[in-house]
Amino acid sequence: MASMFDPQDPQYDARVRETFAAQRIMLTFGARLVRVAPGETDIELPYREDLGQQDGFLHAGVITTVVDSACGSAALSLMPAGARVLSIEFKVNLLSPAKGKLFVARGRVVKPGKNITVCTGDFVTQDGTKLLAIMVATMMCVR
Amino acid sequence: MASMFDPQDPQYDARVRETFAAQRIMLTFGARLVRVAPGETDIELPYREDLGQQDGFLHAGVITTVVDSACGSAALSLMPAGARVLSIEFKVNLLSPAKGKLFVARGRVVKPGKNITVCTGDFVTQDGTKLLAIMVATMMCVR
Amino acid sequence: MASMFDPQDPQYDARVRETFAAQRIMLTFGARLVRVAPGETDIELPYREDLGQQDGFLHAGVITTVVDSACGSAALSLMPAGARVLSIEFKVNLLSPAKGKLFVARGRVVKPGKNITVCTGDFVTQDGTKLLAIMVATMMCVR
Amino acid sequence: MASMFDPQDPQYDARVRETFAAQRIMLTFGARLVRVAPGETDIELPYREDLGQQDGFLHAGVITTVVDSACGSAALSLMPAGARVLSIEFKVNLLSPAKGKLFVARGRVVKPGKNITVCTGDFVTQDGTKLLAIMVATMMCVR
Numbered sequence: 001m002a003s004m005f006d007p008q009d010p011q012y013d014a015r016v017r018e019t020f021a022a023q024r025i026m027l028t029f030g031a032r033l034v035r036v037a038p039g040e041t042d043i044e045l046p047y048r049e050d051l052g053q054q055d056g057f058l059h060a061g062v063i064t065t066v067v068d069s070a071c072g073s074a075a076l077s078l079m080p081a082g083a084r085v086l087s088i089e090f091k092v093n094l095l096s097p098a099k100g101k102l103f104v105a106r107g108r109v110v111k112p113g114k115n116i117t118v119c120t121g122d123f124v125t126q127d128g129t130k131l132l133a134i135m136v137a138t139m140m141c142v143r
Numbered sequence: 144m145a146s147m148f149d150p151q152d153p154q155y156d157a158r159v160r161e162t163f164a165a166q167r168i169m170l171t172f173g174a175r176l177v178r179v180a181p182g183e184t185d186i187e188l189p190y191r192e193d194l195g196q197q198d199g200f201l202h203a204g205v206i207t208t209v210v211d212s213a214c215g216s217a218a219l220s221l222m223p224a225g226a227r228v229l230s231i232e233f234k235v236n237l238l239s240p241a242k243g244k245l246f247v248a249r250g251r252v253v254k255p256g257k258n259i260t261v262c263t264g265d266f267v268t269q270d271g272t273k274l275l276a277i278m279v280a281t282m283m284c285v286r
Numbered sequence: 287m288a289s290m291f292d293p294q295d296p297q298y299d300a301r302v303r304e305t306f307a308a309q310r311i312m313l314t315f316g317a318r319l320v321r322v323a324p325g326e327t328d329i330e331l332p333y334r335e336d337l338g339q340q341d342g343f344l345h346a347g348v349i350t351t352v353v354d355s356a357c358g359s360a361a362l363s364l365m366p367a368g369a370r371v372l373s374i375e376f377k378v379n380l381l382s383p384a385k386g387k388l389f390v391a392r393g394r395v396v397k398p399g400k401n402i403t404v405c406t407g408d409f410v411t412q413d414g415t416k417l418l419a420i421m422v423a424t425m426m427c428v429r
Numbered sequence: 430m431a432s433m434f435d436p437q438d439p440q441y442d443a444r445v446r447e448t449f450a451a452q453r454i455m456l457t458f459g460a461r462l463v464r465v466a467p468g469e470t471d472i473e474l475p476y477r478e479d480l481g482q483q484d485g486f487l488h489a490g491v492i493t494t495v496v497d498s499a500c501g502s503a504a505l506s507l508m509p510a511g512a513r514v515l516s517i518e519f520k521v522n523l524l525s526p527a528k529g530k531l532f533v534a535r536g537r538v539v540k541p542g543k544n545i546t547v548c549t550g551d552f553v554t555q556d557g558t559k560l561l562a563i564m565v566a567t568m569m570c571v572r
Binding site for chain 2: 520522524525539540547549560563565567
Binding site: 064068088089 | 204
């Protein structure tokens with residue numbers, strides 16, 4: 001499916017992947033950026049016990065971390081060359097316990113803007129059948 | 144300063160500490176529960192490079208993880224014996240980059256309830272002089 | 287398009303319309319419930335100057351009021367007979383100034399639950415071409 | 430109590446009052462701006478039946494409207510002369526039904542900024558004894 005958005009920076013893919021690679025927490029978690037398109041990214045996260053809360057499911061904050069990175073990466077893909085992205089704020093609703101072996105965080109731009117970009121994100125089981133969490137995030141473009 | 148709330152479970156302190164200790168992600172991050180009072184908890188987090196985002200500051204999701212745990216612990220401290228706490232949703236505003244050596248996440252109950260407890264949380268530098276992030280969280284009591 | 291959800295109460299349509307009619311603020315605003323389906327409702331709001339903010343656009347709080355009612359109505363449509371719905375919390379992102387003659391607020395259930403139902407909502411121009419605001423809302427079922 | 434913030438515009442008080450007066454919805458609701466200080470405003474709202482939800486309490490959206498205006502006014506009080514304020518997003522938690530004759534919405538700046546100002550707000554009974562709702566809001570300065 002084609003993206004709704006035109007990237008300003010033809011090198012957007014490389015730039016998003018580079019920024020992702022510089023996020024040490026993604027390495028710490030074992031998260032992988034598996035898809036980049038204009039205004040859209042997917043990050044995979046395999047389950048690990050050491051990312052869990054008290055019942056062994058993924059901690060809500062771990063989910064948030066990965067979905068926030070997906071949203072930030074999606075926003076960054078539409079920003080001009082040289083710009084950086086910062087999360088101003090986000091809200092997350094946890095819908096179901098994150099049980100499973102492999103998860104996907106999907107970030108999507110809803111409204112790009114010169115200064116402010118609004119994204120939605122979600123966190124699903126790898127086959128996409130179960131919606132575990134949703135996010136709305138406000139991102140800022142820093143030049 | 145005395146807490147505004149009376150705990151229902153006289154063993155609240157032990158129960159909150161036990162639940163915290165069962166959250167594997169807290170160990171992964173090196174976070175320590177340093178204070179428990181009725182409706183209030185503080186968690187310390189030393190800076191580590193491997194918890195960083197692309198500029199080396201703590202990732203917004205790491206901050207969220209720790210403040211969410213502080214809020215959940217605060218909510219749990221007022222719940223009856225045997226109850227568990229679940230985060231339904233939270234919102235975080237990131238106010239300043241998390242630069243520093245040692246941080247504190249503070250969770251406070253604003254409105255306890257039989258089913259739903261609302262908390263506010265923040266994330267500050269260890270000396271309390273700089274406010275880095277604020278959270279509002281909705282917690283559910285599961286019996 | 288068929289709804290994804292089965293209503294528990296066969297009289298859901300009448301019950302949602304009755305509750306809507308009892309919301310005096312909807313009458314005050316001139317808002318009309320124009321569609322009810324299981325887990326989905328649409329509310330129309332004609333522009334009026336006396337609902338405006340300082341630039342003459344609809345006030346963010348007016349938008350919120352109508353989208354919250356759409357989300358609450360959507361949640362209520364899936365609740366059992368005799369239940370009432372309460373908004374626990376919501377978050378709204380304002381994407382564009384609400385200019386126009388006629389607007390639609392759409393409420394959709396994302397995750398129904400015995401106690402907690404999570405909805406998303408939006409506010410669009412009447413032809414559906416312009417997205418003006420988005421909401422995520424947490425609703426409680428009160429028996 | 431002295432405010433924590435220094436206004437950039439010595440005419441901040443008149444400017445905030447003027448912008449408030451231009452918000453037609455405030456007149457529609459019968460809301461009054463009763464206090465302006467640098468980074469802080471209070472708005473009073475008398476109860477009226479025609480602002481109610483289905484149980485006769487103030488509608489969550491009405492509460493939101495007034496607290497959003499209090500937060501926006503607080504943010505505006507710290508902005509330079511000629512600037513306008515826009516709500517980017519807010520989150521509201523409803524803590525108790527809004528029963529009473531007179532309410533106060535209080536907006537407070539938490540973090541002022543050149544482009545983005547973060548505020549917290551609340552909605553209380555007029556004597557300040559009962560906390561009915563809390564808000565976190567992100568405001569933008571438009572020049």
